[in-house]
Amino acid sequence: MKNRLANNLSPALAALSVAIFVWWLLVVTFDIKPYLLPSPWSVMAAGLDAREELAMAVWLTARAAVSGLILSILVGSVIAIVFSQSRWIRVGCFPYAVLLQTVPIVAIAPLMLFWSGPGLRSVILISFMVSLFPIITNVTAGLTAIDPGFSALFKLNQANRLQRICKLQIPHAIPHLVTGMRTSAGLAVIGAIVGEYFAGVSTVKHGLGFMVAQKITSMQTDVGFAAVVMSVLLGAFLFLAVGLLRSTVLTKWCDSRH
Amino acid sequence: MLQVTPWRLSIHPYNSFPIPACSFEPIADDLGKVLATEDLGTTTEPLHPATRTSSSDPLDYFHLLFVIAMSPSLAIHATSVELRYGKELVLRNVNCQIPSGSFVSILGPSGCGKTSLLRLAAGLQRPTNGQLSVLSDSSTRHPQVGFIFQDPTLLPWRNVVDNIRLPLELSGVAKKASALDVDRVIAMVGLHNEDRKKFPHMLSGGMQMRVSLARALVKQPELLLFDEPFAALDDLLRQRLNEEILRLWQQEKWSAWFVTHNVNEAAFLSQRVLVMTDRPGTVHADIKVPFPYPRRPELRATPEFAEFTGRLHASLQEAAA
Missing domain, CATH: 1.20.5 (Single alpha-helices involved in coiled-coils or other helix-helix interfaces)
Structure with a gap:
């Protein structure tokens, strides 16, 4: 190991x-010039100097990203379960779910801000919107792409719809959900940072998105770079955490087919 | 033998052992005329209880009830069964009667519709035309039919015990109440106690098939349908599992319909072998197997066995021609 x-x-x-x-x-x-591109060592030094501010920003961004991710897992799974119950619903509604992926978040973020005001709520909402689509597509695939043998087994045993959902479709979709979560984890961090860029302005304590914008416009490029590095690390950490979840909790799902 | 008009039903002493071969063509001719032809295709609803027919006329239904009432104890009764997938004819004019408690194999070339016939018997599909009744004299509303798939079809997130318990769970039997049944079948199919908590990917192919068999047996089925269950296993393991299937059949006395394309397997296991033609499949020959039970593994090495499998081969080639 x-x-x-x-x-x-x-x-x-x-x-x-x-x-x-x-x-x-x-x-x-x-x-x-350092204000254009600081050297790696000056970024490191600036990051150490501003460590308290950075730590607070990482915490706030992580909180928003994880909240957005959890919300997208819950809502996305429910939407996928509804999609999986009828081909008609799936075909009718899926094109609109694709809009979540195609609409530019930068264009819609000010609207979110207008609807729910500046602050954490808007940041979570934007993070949620960005990370929702991979959950919907992956979980829908997991719920619908059932081995015909399993379907026949449940039909032979006169399983009702609820039994089929709970004992076959949902467990079958779990590895697909985790795959979706791996994609969404990175997107949730991007969503939170974009959200903070727009909606984090009026908050007393600010996240990484606001910090990057603020430091770079005030020519503190090295601190801005340190904030960018922290955002990258945060995204990578969430991605790895989901991977760890897959390899430990989901070992029993991990047969040769997954 | 009792002859009943106008359906000319032939009633045989099926419950005696060994089971004699039966004639069915006259019944097929008559019922083929009686039953209407309506394309129902596949369905998402479970098709039990016992009878699946393409007829929608209530009169036909009463005819059918009469026929069933007058019939001997039959596990499967297929009359002029036809199945189409779209425009493609898969099965045509399939007629057969499988007496309760008997072991009958279906032998045929790949793609001849053997599995489709089994799916019809399992209630997973309806015939396009004709009528197929399963366990028509069963006292229960949903007769217990077990199905052994080509693949073990074990849910990968459930361990051995939970996979075996699944049919009982879906019938609403509580976990505690099902423990005895699960223990019984685990012992019956030769699984060890240390395997109980293992997940399917931790088991060999043979062990997975044993779990699949245990799952099919846990509800004490009256009829077991085998869909080439050992096709993917090596010859030695296949032979050993065949011997165990025979042991279980003699012990439990369920009826068995065993689909295979392996001539030796069909000859070793069954009382009768139905040889099917190429697609669109129909029953080409109904051959009685002359070997008495219990059948020992050494039977496979006897000249009589070789001669009989030769006969089956010839019939199979004739059917495929």
Whole structure:
């Protein structure tokens, strides 16, 4: 297990080291001004100096992103269950669910702000909207793509609709839900940051989205970069957490078919 | 033998053992005329109780009830069964009677409609034309029919015990009340106690088939339908499981309809072998197997067995021609 982790991590860490080196080399070679592109070391130093502000921003953004993700899991699963019950509903409503994916969130975010006011609620709402679609599509696929043998088994045993949903379709959709969650986790963080960019203005304590915008416009590019790095790490952390959930809690689902 | 007019039903002493071959063509001819032809296609509703027919005329229904009442104890009674998938004719004029408690195999080339016939008997589909009744003398509203699929079809998120318990659970039997039944079938199919909590992906192919068999047996079925259950297993394991199926059949006395394309398997297991033609499938020959029970594994090595399987092969080739 340890060996496998080391084998997986080593190439990723090597690639990161190369990227940081190239970044540093660019700054040094072309003598780029720090307010345009600070060096990796100055970003690190600025991040350490502003660690309390960064920690608070990470906490607020994480809270909004996780809330948005949980909301999208709940609402998306319910929508998927409704979709799975009738082909007519699925065909009729799915094109409108696609709108969630195609509508530019930057265009709709001010509207959200107008509807629910600035603050955490709007940020969660935007994060929720961005992360909803992968949950709907994946869970719907999990609920409907049932092995015909399983369907026949339930039919042979005269299972009613509720039994079929609870004992077959929902358990069958769990691995698909987790796959959707992996995509949505990253999107939820992006949604929260975009949300904070628009809706986090009037809050006393602000998240990473507002911090990035504020620091870069006030020429504190190194702190802004540190906030960007923290957003990336937050997205990666959520992605890995969902992956961990899959490999530990869902081991019994993980036969050769998944 | 009692002859009943105008349906000319032939009543045989089916319950005696060994079971004699039966004649069915006259019945098929008459009922084929009696029953209306209406395309019902597939359905999403469970099709039990016992009788599935394409007829919608109440008079036909009474005729059918009369026929059933006058029939001997039959596990399956197919009369002029026809099945179409869209425009494609899959089964045509299938007629057969499977007496209760008997073991009958269906042998035929791939794609001849063997599995479709089994699905009709299971109530998963309705015939396009004709009529097929299952366990018509069953005292229960939903006669207990077990189905063993080609794949083990085990739910991967349920362990062995929970997979076996599923049919009882779907019938509303409480977990505690089903414990004895589950224990009984686990012992019956030769599963070990340490396997009880294992998940399907932790079991070998043979063990998975045993779990599948245990699940089909847990509701004490009157009829078991086997859809080439051992096709994916190696020959040695297939033979061992065949012997265990025979042991269980002799012990429990359910009726069995066993679909296979393996001539040796059909000859070893069954009392009768129905040989089907190529698609659109129909019963080409109904061959009585001459070997008495209990059948020992050594039977497979005897010249008589080789001769009989040769006969089956010839019939199969004739049917496919």
